[in-house]
Amino acid sequence: MSLERFEKKKTLDLRKKHIGPSCKIFFSHDPIKIVQAKGQYMYDEKEQSYLDCINNVAHVGHCHPDVVKAGAQQMELLNTNSRFLHDNLVVYAQRLQATLPEKLSVCYFVNSGSEANDLALRLAWQYSGHKDIITLENAYHGHVSSLIDISPYKFHQLSDAEQNQFVHVAPSPDVYRGKYRADHPDPATAYADEVKDIINKVHKKGGKIAAFIAESLQSCGGQVIPPVGYFQQVAEHVRKAGGVFIADEVQVGFGRVGTHFWAFQLQGEDFVPDIVTMGKPIGNGHPMSCVVTTREVAEAFMSSGMEYFNTFGGNPVSCAIGLAVLDVIVKEDLQGNALRVGRYLTNLLEKQKEKHPLVGDIRGCGLFVGVELVRDRSKLTPATAEAQEVIYKLKEQHILLSADGPHRNVLKFKPPMCFTTEDADLVVEKIDHILTVLIVISKQLLYPHSVQ
Amino acid sequence: MSLERFEKKKTLDLRKKHIGPSCKIFFSHDPIKIVQAKGQYMYDEKEQSYLDCINNVAHVGHCHPDVVKAGAQQMELLNTNSRFLHDNLVVYAQRLQATLPEKLSVCYFVNSGSEANDLALRLAWQYSGHKDIITLENAYHGHVSSLIDISPYKFHQLSDAEQNQFVHVAPSPDVYRGKYRADHPDPATAYADEVKDIINKVHKKGGKIAAFIAESLQSCGGQVIPPVGYFQQVAEHVRKAGGVFIADEVQVGFGRVGTHFWAFQLQGEDFVPDIVTMGKPIGNGHPMSCVVTTREVAEAFMSSGMEYFNTFGGNPVSCAIGLAVLDVIVKEDLQGNALRVGRYLTNLLEKQKEKHPLVGDIRGCGLFVGVELVRDRSKLTPATAEAQEVIYKLKEQHILLSADGPHRNVLKFKPPMCFTTEDADLVVEKIDHILTVLIVISKQLLYPHSVQ
Numbered sequence: 001m002s003l004e005r006f007e008k009k010k011t012l013d014l015r016k017k018h019i020g021p022s023c024k025i026f027f028s029h030d031p032i033k034i035v036q037a038k039g040q041y042m043y044d045e046k047e048q049s050y051l052d053c054i055n056n057v058a059h060v061g062h063c064h065p066d067v068v069k070a071g072a073q074q075m076e077l078l079n080t081n082s083r084f085l086h087d088n089l090v091v092y093a094q095r096l097q098a099t100l101p102e103k104l105s106v107c108y109f110v111n112s113g114s115e116a117n118d119l120a121l122r123l124a125w126q127y128s129g130h131k132d133i134i135t136l137e138n139a140y141h142g143h144v145s146s147l148i149d150i151s152p153y154k155f156h157q158l159s160d161a162e163q164n165q166f167v168h169v170a171p172s173p174d175v176y177r178g179k180y181r182a183d184h185p186d187p188a189t190a191y192a193d194e195v196k197d198i199i200n201k202v203h204k205k206g207g208k209i210a211a212f213i214a215e216s217l218q219s220c221g222g223q224v225i226p227p228v229g230y231f232q233q234v235a236e237h238v239r240k241a242g243g244v245f246i247a248d249e250v251q252v253g254f255g256r257v258g259t260h261f262w263a264f265q266l267q268g269e270d271f272v273p274d275i276v277t278m279g280k281p282i283g284n285g286h287p288m289s290c291v292v293t294t295r296e297v298a299e300a301f302m303s304s305g306m307e308y309f310n311t312f313g314g315n316p317v318s319c320a321i322g323l324a325v326l327d328v329i330v331k332e333d334l335q336g337n338a339l340r341v342g343r344y345l346t347n348l349l350e351k352q353k354e355k356h357p358l359v360g361d362i363r364g365c366g367l368f369v370g371v372e373l374v375r376d377r378s379k380l381t382p383a384t385a386e387a388q389e390v391i392y393k394l395k396e397q398h399i400l401l402s403a404d405g406p407h408r409n410v411l412k413f414k415p416p417m418c419f420t421t422e423d424a425d426l427v428v429e430k431i432d433h434i435l436t437v438l439i440v441i442s443k444q445l446l447y448p449h450s451v452q
Numbered sequence: 453m454s455l456e457r458f459e460k461k462k463t464l465d466l467r468k469k470h471i472g473p474s475c476k477i478f479f480s481h482d483p484i485k486i487v488q489a490k491g492q493y494m495y496d497e498k499e500q501s502y503l504d505c506i507n508n509v510a511h512v513g514h515c516h517p518d519v520v521k522a523g524a525q526q527m528e529l530l531n532t533n534s535r536f537l538h539d540n541l542v543v544y545a546q547r548l549q550a551t552l553p554e555k556l557s558v559c560y561f562v563n564s565g566s567e568a569n570d571l572a573l574r575l576a577w578q579y580s581g582h583k584d585i586i587t588l589e590n591a592y593h594g595h596v597s598s599l600i601d602i603s604p605y606k607f608h609q610l611s612d613a614e615q616n617q618f619v620h621v622a623p624s625p626d627v628y629r630g631k632y633r634a635d636h637p638d639p640a641t642a643y644a645d646e647v648k649d650i651i652n653k654v655h656k657k658g659g660k661i662a663a664f665i666a667e668s669l670q671s672c673g674g675q676v677i678p679p680v681g682y683f684q685q686v687a688e689h690v691r692k693a694g695g696v697f698i699a700d701e702v703q704v705g706f707g708r709v710g711t712h713f714w715a716f717q718l719q720g721e722d723f724v725p726d727i728v729t730m731g732k733p734i735g736n737g738h739p740m741s742c743v744v745t746t747r748e749v750a751e752a753f754m755s756s757g758m759e760y761f762n763t764f765g766g767n768p769v770s771c772a773i774g775l776a777v778l779d780v781i782v783k784e785d786l787q788g789n790a791l792r793v794g795r796y797l798t799n800l801l802e803k804q805k806e807k808h809p810l811v812g813d814i815r816g817c818g819l820f821v822g823v824e825l826v827r828d829r830s831k832l833t834p835a836t837a838e839a840q841e842v843i844y845k846l847k848e849q850h851i852l853l854s855a856d857g858p859h860r861n862v863l864k865f866k867p868p869m870c871f872t873t874e875d876a877d878l879v880v881e882k883i884d885h886i887l888t889v890l891i892v893i894s895k896q897l898l899y900p901h902s903v904q
C-alpha cells in the first residue's frame with residue numbers, strides 16, 4: 001500500500017499554499033518526504049531509509065510499539081480533562097517525581113515545552129513578586145510571546161529587535177568560544193559572577209529578580225556544557241535576590257546525558273533547581289510536557305487565587321504515553337545505552353579532531369554531542385559554510401544531522417536513544433570522507449597551482 | 453478488569469501531594485473519578501454513568517472509534533515534526549480551509565487554544581506594527597502569560613491585578629445584562645461604537661491598535677451571543693486603525709452552533725475575520741489546535757525573518773485525528789444534530805422560563821446554550837447560589853452541567869455533539885424538579901408562616 005496520497009511536488013505546492021511561510025522545511029531546496037519511521041530510521045515515499053541523528057523527540061525510538069499501544073488503549077477508554085480524578089495522572093506525577101530530588105514534588109501538566117516555560121515564568125513572577133528575568137546569550141526557550149522575549153536565539157533574528165526592559169542577558173557559559181575559556185582558572189565562578197553583576201545592575205535601577213532561566217545544557221545555542229559548579233553559584237546569587245532558578249530540560253532531559261536522568265544533575269548532587277521544565281522527549285512525539293516545582297512555589301502560585309486550568313494537560317492518554325516512555329527507558333536501559341554509545345561516538349569524533357584541523361571542538365554528555373567546526377583553531381573562525389556542506393552531503397547519503405549555534409557551525413547529535421555503535425561508526429565514517437574531500441577542495445581553492 | 457489502580461481516596465491523596473493546588477477539581481468536596489467514556493456518557497470507577505452536558509472537547513463523542521482508529525494507525529506509522537513533508541498536514545490544511553471564507557487560507561498548527569491565541573497576537577503585532585489590543589469584558593482567551601493579560605475573566609481574580617497598559621477592555625455585547633439591552637434600538641452599533649471610542653482614546657494617548665479579539669460567542673463570559681452586525685462594525689473601526697480582527701473559535705467552532713460551521717458566520721456572509729483561532733473540539737481531546745489567517749498577514753509575519761517552529765504542531769498523528777473529526781462531523785451530520793437537538797433543548801428550556809421566575813434568560817445557538825438564573829427579572833439579581841445548587845443536585849443525579857459567567861449564574865450547555873432529544877428531555881426534567889423544590893425552599897425561608 002502506498003503511504004502517500006499525493007506526489008511530492010503536489011504536497012509541496014499545497015504546503016506553499018496553505019501552511020504559514022514562516023514554518024520552514026529541512027533542506028528546502030530538496031525537502032524530504034517522510035512517510036514512516038521505526039527506531040532510529042525514517043523512510044521516505046520511495047521506501048529509502050534515513051539514519052536519524054537529530055530527532056530527540058522520538059526519544060525511545062520512532063513509533064515504539066509499547067508507547068503506541070499505551071496511547072491507543074487509553075484513547076479507546078477515556079481522554080478527558082484533569083478536573084476529574086484519574087489514576088494515570090497521579091501515578092505519572094509520582095513516577096516523574098521519583099526521578100527528581102525530593103523537594104521537586106509538585107507537577108503541572110501542559111502541552112508543550114513552550115507552555116511549560118511560560119508557566120515557569122508565571123510561577124516565578126508570582127512566587128517572587130518580582131519581574132526581571134535573567135537569561136543566557138543564544139538561549140532558546142520557546143515560541144510563545146513571553147519566551148521570544150527571553151530567547152536571544154530568536155529575538156536577535158528580528159531587524160527591529162526591541163529588548164524587553166525586564167529581560168537581562170548573561171554570557172553563555174561556553175568554555176570553548178565564550179568569554180572565559182578552558183584556560184581560565186575558574187570559569188564557573190567567572191560566569192556566575194557575570195550573573196551577580198547583572199543582579200547588582202538591576203537592583204541599582206530599582207528592578208528585582210524573579211528568575212534565572214537556562215537550559216541545563218544549551219542546545220540550539222551550540223551544544224554548550226556549562227562548567228560544573230556554575231549553576232550552584234548562580235542559584236545562590238539569584239536566591240539571595242529573591243528569585244528562583246529555572247532549569248529548562250525540554251531538549252536534554254530523560255536520560256539523554258547518560259550518567260544522569262536530568263542534565264542539571266551533571267552539576268552535582270548539591271544542586272537543586274526551584275523549577276524544572278520538560279518537553280520534547282517526554283511523550284515520544286505526543287504533544288505533552290510538564291513543569292515540576294517545590295511545594296513553596298506551588299503554594300505561592302495558588303495564593304494568587306487564580307485557578308490554573310489546562311484543557312488537554314494531564315489527560316489520561318498523555319499520562320499513559322508518558323508512563324510508557326518512562327517504562328521503555330528503564331526496560332531497554334536507554335540511559336545506559338546513551339552513556340555507552342555516547343562515549344563511543346565521542347571517542348570516534350575525537351579521532352576526527354586529530355585528523356581534520358576543521359574540527360575545533362568535540363563536547364558531549366551521552367547522546368547529546370556537539371562538533372564545532374572552525375577554519376582556524378586559534379582564532380576559532382566559524383566554519384559555517386563547511387558545516388552546511390557536511391549536513392547536505394550527509395543528507396545525500398541518507399543521514400540526518402543538523403548544524404546549530406549562533407554561527408551555525410556546530411554539528412548537533414541528538415538521536416533517538418536506541419542509537420547504536422554501528423550507527424556511530426557509519427555516520428563518523430561518512431563525516432570523515434566528507435571532511436577529507438572538503439579539505440582537498442578548499443586547498444584547491446586556496447592554492448590551485450600546488451594541487452594541480 | 454478493574455479500570456482503577458487505586459481507591460478513590462488514595463488517588464485524591466496523591467493528587468494533593470503531586471499536582472499543583474491551583475489545578476481545581478470538579479465538585480471538590482466530593483470529586484468524581486472517571487475511568488471510561490463513550491459518546492455523551494462518562495463512567496466512574498463503580499461503572500455508574502453520567503450524562504455529559506459540558507465536555508465540548510469530546511466534540512464527536514467521547515472515544516469515537518473512527519478518531520481512535522485514525523490516531524492509533526498513524527501513531528504506528530509515523531509521528532514527527534513538520535520540517536519534513538507529509539500529506540496529512542497539507543490535506544488537513546486544505547480541508548480546514550474549505551470550511552472557511554476563501555481569503556482565510558494560511559494555517560499554523562499548534563498544540564492548544566492558548567498557543568493559538570498567543571500566535572494570533574504575534575501575527576497581529578507583526579502585521580500591524582502596533583501594540584494595543586482591545587478585548588471584551590469577562591473574556592477568557594487562555595492561560596499563557598500574554599493571554600492572562602487580555603482575559604479579564606482571569607486577571608480580575610488577582611487581588612493585585614495590574615492591567616497591562618496596552619490592553620483595553622470593551623463592554624461585553626450582552627443584550628440581556630450588558631450596557632445596551634434587547635430594548636435598545638440598535639445594540640450592535642451601540643456596542644461597536646464603544647470599541648470606536650476606545651480606539652479614539654488610545655490614539656489620543658499615542659497608542660496604535662494591533663487587534664480586537666473576541667470569542668465569536670463568549671463562553672466562560674456567560675454564553676453571550678453578540679447582536680448581528682456587531683463584528684462587521686467593530687472590524688471596520690479596527691481595520692481603519694490599522695488593526696486586525698481575531699475571532700476566537702476555540703470553544704465554539706466546528707459546527708456547534710448548528711446553522712454554521714463557525715460561530716463568527718452567525719454575523720452574516722459579509723463578515724470575515726483576519727485571523728481565526730481553533731482549539732478544544734478540533735481533535736476530540738487530542739492536544740492540537742490551529743490558527744488560520746490571510747496571505748497578507750502570513751507574509752507580514754514571515755517578513756520579520758523569524759522562523760516559526762512548533763515541535764509537535766501539525767505532526768502526522770494530530771492531522772490524522774483532526775481529519776477523522778472532520779469526517780465524523782459530516783458522516784454523522786453532527787452539525788445538523790446540533791441544530792435540531794439545540795432547538796429542541798432551547799424550546800424545552802423556554803417552557804421552564806415560563807414556569808420558573810428564577811429562569812431569567814434562555815439563549816443559544818445549536819448546542820451552545822445558556823440559562824441565566826436571576827432572583828428578580830427586572831433587577832436581574834444573579835441567582836448564583838441557586839445555580840450552584842442546580843449543578844450539585846444534577847451531579848447527584850449523574851448529570852454533568854456547569855455554571856459560569858461573571859456572576860456564575862449561567863447554566864452552560866456545551867455537550868458532545870451526539871447529544872439527543874432524549875438527553876435533553878432528561879436533563880430539563882431534572883432541572884424542572886430541582887427548580888420546583890428550590891422555589892418551595894426559598895418561599896419557606898422568605899415566608900415561613902405562609903407555607904406552614
